[in-house]
Amino acid sequence: MIHGWERARGAFPFAIDLLSRGVALIQLPCPEFIVLGGGRPPMTYEEYRDLPAFRQQCQAMLQPMIQQIQAYQMEGYQYLGVIGINESPNCSISGQRGVLMEEFFAECQKAQIGTNFLEVPTWYTEEARGDFNEQLQMFLERGVRNE
Template sequence: MEVKRSKKIVLTSFCILNQNAVISGWERAEGAFSFVKKIIEKDIGIMQLPCPEVITKGMARGPLNYEDYDTPIHRKNCQESLMPTYRQIEEFIKEGYDIIGIIGVYNSPNCSITGKQGVFMEEFLSECRKREWEFPNIEVPDYTTESEFTMFISRLDKFLEGECKDCESK
């Protein structure tokens, strides 16, 4: 039986697929976020970006903010960890794959895309612009109510269908 590829890929912050990387007490899922099932059900491939916080500070780190990560060594670590990612994206684009967009984490000191952009996303998106890649984005909100999560899921559905260029989660 031959399987046909969807040729669709979404890029995700590391902790979307692995909440184990989040600092203790801040996790919002036991493993991966449950909404990842929606991506899989739509036959969309998932490309996990590296976790800059684990790379620079390790697993035993405490809560840190943007200023704590806005250092030359952390930015260098971000840039170096992303080199294989750029190569993979280049290959997918060259072969005609559709990079649907990026799923980030709102209010993260590294993976926030909108508002106060995180350090890691600054580095990643800056390089994407240099390569003339522009990807739609959506962020997992720092939701506290079920209705906020429901609104996020509604935006996620539109994002995965390519129906919004910027599905900000605020």
């Protein structure tokens, strides 16, 4: 996240709702922050894609996450899916998929992990949630059905 571009003061309110329902969350690493830090300027998908070794750094960051999902599944936990951020150069899922999400979905395919997803729309804020709660409920229902 870049200062001034946040859509929530802390965790998204829906994340707090998920936790209160007993849904555990695994936070994916933020390659933008890890590689370039908090003071970086906004960059496009193409700029991240063209950074030397950025894609490989995303792959390396995702390996422990994929292993963690697999370990939870082996213990009988349900993996409901991934939540992305629309129009993010790394976390977007629909439209131009972000670099991190391209790698995440590729790793999920290799590991035979389901790819149910929800995407936080560009208009979502703490104050303006629109129909997002309905989208969240559909995401949860799809994830349970696909298990």
